Amino acid sequence: MSTMSKTKVFFLFSAVMRLVEFPFRLFLKCFGMRNVAWFFLAPNLIFFGIFSLLPVILNIAYSLTGGSEILLNDRTYIGADNFSDLLQCEDYMDPNSCKEDLFWRSLSNTTIFVFLQVGMMVGFALITALILNRKIVARGFFRSVFFFPVMLSPVVVALIWKWILQRNGLLNAGIEYFGYEKILWLLERNWAFFWSVFVSVWMHMGFYALIILAGLQAIPKDVYEAARMDAARPFVIFRRITLPLLMPTMTVVMLLALIKGVQTFDEVYALTGGGPGTTTTFIIQYIYETGFAGSPRLLGLAAAVSLLLACALIILTTIQFIVKKRSANG
Amino acid sequence: MARLMLFLTRTRGVKRLHWTDWFSYSYLFLGVLLMFGPVVWMVMSSFKTETQLMEFPPNFLPYGQIERKIEGFENPLPLFLVKKGDYQGKILAQSRRVGILSHLVDPDDPDTLIKINVRDREPVKEFSLSLDNYSELFERFKFTTYLWNSIFITVVATLITLLTCSMAAFALSKYKFKGKLPALALIVGALMVPHTVTLVPLFLITKSLGLFNSLWGVILPAVASPTGVFLLRQYMLTIPDEILDAARMDKASEWKIYWRIILPLSMPALAVLCILSVMWRWNDFLWPLIVLFDSDKFTLQLALNSFQGQHDTQWSNLLAMTVLVLIPIATVFSFLQKYITTGTASSGIK
Numbered sequence: 001m002s003t004m005s006k007t008k009v010f011f012l013f014s015a016v017m018r019l020v021e022f023p024f025r026l027f028l029k030c031f032g033m034r035n036v037a038w039f040f041l042a043p044n045l046i047f048f049g050i051f052s053l054l055p056v057i058l059n060i061a062y063s064l065t066g067g068s069e070i071l072l073n074d075r076t077y078i079g080a081d082n083f084s085d086l087l088q089c090e091d092y093m094d095p096n097s098c099k100e101d102l103f104w105r106s107l108s109n110t111t112i113f114v115f116l117q118v119g120m121m122v123g124f125a126l127i128t129a130l131i132l133n134r135k136i137v138a139r140g141f142f143r144s145v146f147f148f149p150v151m152l153s154p155v156v157v158a159l160i161w162k163w164i165l166q167r168n169g170l171l172n173a174g175i176e177y178f179g180y181e182k183i184l185w186l187l188e189r190n191w192a193f194f195w196s197v198f199v200s201v202w203m204h205m206g207f208y209a210l211i212i213l214a215g216l217q218a219i220p221k222d223v224y225e226a227a228r229m230d231a232a233r234p235f236v237i238f239r240r241i242t243l244p245l246l247m248p249t250m251t252v253v254m255l256l257a258l259i260k261g262v263q264t265f266d267e268v269y270a271l272t273g274g275g276p277g278t279t280t281t282f283i284i285q286y287i288y289e290t291g292f293a294g295s296p297r298l299l300g301l302a303a304a305v306s307l308l309l310a311c312a313l314i315i316l317t318t319i320q321f322i323v324k325k326r327s328a329n330g
Numbered sequence: 331m332a333r334l335m336l337f338l339t340r341t342r343g344v345k346r347l348h349w350t351d352w353f354s355y356s357y358l359f360l361g362v363l364l365m366f367g368p369v370v371w372m373v374m375s376s377f378k379t380e381t382q383l384m385e386f387p388p389n390f391l392p393y394g395q396i397e398r399k400i401e402g403f404e405n406p407l408p409l410f411l412v413k414k415g416d417y418q419g420k421i422l423a424q425s426r427r428v429g430i431l432s433h434l435v436d437p438d439d440p441d442t443l444i445k446i447n448v449r450d451r452e453p454v455k456e457f458s459l460s461l462d463n464y465s466e467l468f469e470r471f472k473f474t475t476y477l478w479n480s481i482f483i484t485v486v487a488t489l490i491t492l493l494t495c496s497m498a499a500f501a502l503s504k505y506k507f508k509g510k511l512p513a514l515a516l517i518v519g520a521l522m523v524p525h526t527v528t529l530v531p532l533f534l535i536t537k538s539l540g541l542f543n544s545l546w547g548v549i550l551p552a553v554a555s556p557t558g559v560f561l562l563r564q565y566m567l568t569i570p571d572e573i574l575d576a577a578r579m580d581k582a583s584e585w586k587i588y589w590r591i592i593l594p595l596s597m598p599a600l601a602v603l604c605i606l607s608v609m610w611r612w613n614d615f616l617w618p619l620i621v622l623f624d625s626d627k628f629t630l631q632l633a634l635n636s637f638q639g640q641h642d643t644q645w646s647n648l649l650a651m652t653v654l655v656l657i658p659i660a661t662v663f664s665f666l667q668k669y670i671t672t673g674t675a676s677s678g679i680k
Contacts, residue, residue: 017589024585036584037505041513044498047554050535052520058531070534128361131354142358144667145365151663151670152656153613155631159638159652160368163375163645170371173387202364207674214675256678263526266615270635284526284616291530292620303530310527317522 059310062303068296075300082304103305105278106286113197113282114261121201121208121257122250128205129212143213147206154203154266161199162186162271186272189279196268196280203267204260208253215249216242248327255320259313283309369656376649377459383645394458398423402440410434414450421454463650471647473654475626476633479545480612483629487549488607491558492600498554499562499596500588504574520556525617533620547621548614548629557679558603565599566592602673605666612659630655 027039058072063082065075090097095104128146132139149157164170165185172182185191219242227237265284268274274281274289281289283305291302371390375383378392397406400423407423410432422434422444432451434444467473501507502514525532532551541547569592577587593600615631622628628636634655637648663670 014589017585021583021585024583035507037501037507037510039585040497040501040505040588044494044554044559045513047494047550048516048520048556050539051532051551052523052525052528052554052556053516054535055528055531056523058534059528062530062534070537072534127357131357134351134354136351136354136358140668140671142361143671144663145358145362147667147671147674148660148663149365150674151609151659153631153659154615155613155634156652156656159634159648160372162638162643163372163649164368166643166645168384168386168388170388177387206365210671210675211678252678263524265526270615270638287529288616288620292533299530299533306527306530310523313524313527314522 056310059303059306062300063307065300067300068298070297070299078300082300083308085301086304086308100301102278102281102290103286106281106283109193109278109280110262110264110282113193113264113280114258116197117200117261117264118254118257120197121205122254124201124205125208125212125253126250128209129216132209132213133216143210146209149203149205150207152203155270157199157203158267158270161195161202165195187276189276192272192276193279196272199271200261200264200267204257208257211253211256212246212249215246219245248323251323252320252327255316255323259316259320262309262313262316372649373653375645376463376653377461378646379460379462380646382460383649391457392459393455394460395453396456398437400435400437400440407435409437409454410451411454412446412451415446417444417446422451424451463646464654466647467650467654471633471651472626473633473651476628476630477654479627480630483545483548483614483618484608484611487553487611488604490549490553491555491607492604494553495555495558495603496562496593496596496600497588498559499566500592502559503563503566503569504571504592517556517559521560525552529616529620532617536621541621543622543624543627545622545627548618551617552610555607558607561603561677561679562596562599565596569595601669602677605662605670605673606679608662609659 024039028036031038061072062075064077064079065072066078066081067075069075086100086103088099089104092098095101095108098104132143132146136142152160166172167182167184171185176182183191185195223241223245224237227241232240263284264282265288268280268282269285272280274285287302287305287309290298290305374390374392375388379394382389382392382394396409398409399406403425407425409421409423412418412420412422412434417434420436423437425433425435425443427433427448430448431445432448434446434451436442436444502510536542536547536551539547541550573591573595574587577591582590613631614629615635618629618632619635622632625633625636630651634648634651637644637651
């Protein structure tokens with residue numbers, strides 16, 4: 001930006017800020033100097049109240065109503081029916097026997113997905129971080145190579161991979177070169193599931209690698225030096241020093257990945273659309289489809305599932321906070 | 331497993347590359363290939379014409395068949411290399427194709443017609459970037475509308491987020507007042523309940539405020555970002571209170587203290603929040619998907635998603651559009667990657 005336009009921007013900024021001085025004085029006249037903090041809090045709290053706090057309360061109210069009307073007043077109170085519908089199953093091991101079979105299927109899909117995704121992601125992130133923590137050339141470059149997909153939009157990531165995985169795509173050209181048959185990667189159940197895990201690991205791994213790397217770099221160097229004085233073998237150093245000191249970071253990373261993983265929607269939805277069939281339909285997509293995309297809109301049911309999901313997330317986040325606080329203190 | 335650990339923990343000897351270094355570097359180079367490869371492949375493909383995209387196996391670089399204008403023919407004709415027969419090794423232009431016979435003419439002698447089996451000729455290709463996919467985006471699709479919507483949402487939302495979050499952070503870090511603890515507790519609580527689990531009531535609130543199918547309905551729900559308030563508050567706590575007291579001595583109003591002292595001093599934290607907010611908004615998908623249903627209101631992400639059919643996808647324009655959506659974020663990242671990576675590592679937020 002040139003100096004000229006910089007001054008212009010600053011001039012505009014200070015003009016706007018000076019204008020706010022008038023409502024600010026008015027506020028002080030009405031509420032006094034004691035309450036000055038509320039002037040600064042008000043805009044944020046208003047948005048926060050309307051769009052964050054109110055929804056939490058309304059969500060509980062919604063989950064107790066049925067029908068397809070949108071406004072809460074028009075809806076009929078049905079008590080805990082939504083929840084009992086969700087939980088009504090003849091055999092909990094078999095989603096087909098449940099009343100809301102799609103809910104159970106998306107739940108089991110999400111569980112398997114999160115299990116695989118978090119495992120793969122944390123594993124690769126740890127290896128990447130350990131390698132990036134060595135004395136290597138161009139560390140900054142390699143660090144950003146692994147990190148940049150984090151910045152990309154999920155839809156873009158999905159399309160990049162869809163283009164490679166399509167029928168006449170790069171991957172099929174590759175395997176045909178080696179004499180194998182073409183595979184419809186996104187239309188075969190197991191492959192589609194594998195690729196949705198793979199793509200989301202590809203996208204998010206760099207973020208966790210970066211946090212683990214920061215954890216590795218926070219381990220004091222003299223501990224290693226002392227160990228080397230004692231002629232400890234590298235593997236012993238890793239097991240006795242690096243791993244224990246890295247454990248709090250790893251726990252936080254694991255929980256963070258779990259919290260994010262449960263909410264996976266964007267990249268998988270853009271990649272597979274939840275298919276083939278319902279193989280890659282996860283819990284957020286189930287909420288989206290019951291509440292918004294389908295007709296009739298079952299907002300009550302969607303709210304009930306949201307509430308259950310919120311409870312799970314709150315438990316996970318609380319554990320994460322406790323772990324983080326303990327590691328910060330200890 | 332034990333050996334793998336051995337691999338990863340050894341540091342390099344001074345004299346020569348240890349085999350663990352070989353492992354590290356091959357891992358890193360494989361990583362570069364796997365992380366960059368798909369993106370480069372997509373960018374390359376976006377410069378190919380529709381026919382080139384159909385080719386199997388695909389070429390890495392976009393190669394186009396050369397066409398030449400020849401006297402007596404209206405349209406430019408494609409050039410072919412003859413592989414067999416009297417004209418072997420000559421480059422001829424094809425005027426038309428009848429069954430398995432190709433009607434060719436010599437560019438230097440356009441009047442004589444040569445008939446050759448299609449199997450005995452092959453197209454002459456050269457490296458050429460086709461920009462048709464890009465120009466079509468502007469001509470045939472409402473690309474500029476989507477672009478404008480995305481830019482509007484990103485810029486306005488980021489400005490409001492920065493303003494409201496920094497004001498709140500100022501109050502929560504520099505004042506003592508009744509209700510400060512509840513306010514803080516509320517924001518911590520909000521960190522636990524992401525918007526993804528309150529979609530239903532959020533949808534109702536947006537609808538009853540008349541913000542449904544409007545860009546403001548995408549902007550407003552997330553401006554009071556608790557992450558942002560926290561990030562800024564942690565930073566503002568490090569600004570010494572003495573500076574504020576000095577300003578108060580000079581009879582500066584509290585509002586003036588906020589915008590003339592606190593804001594400039596918290597520039598680094600504001601920059602981090604600014605980058606985060608731009609990224610969140612530009613890449614946002616689920617909430618716009620619910621709020622915006624009119625294609626005139628679509629953001630780039632929604633347009634991208636709606637372009638791809640479930641079974642057949644119009645790849646030529648989609649590829650170009652993907653590249654264009656990717657460019658702003660890629661540019662921001664390549665200029666600021668050092669700040670972004672260190673900022674992410676220290677705050678643990680993405």
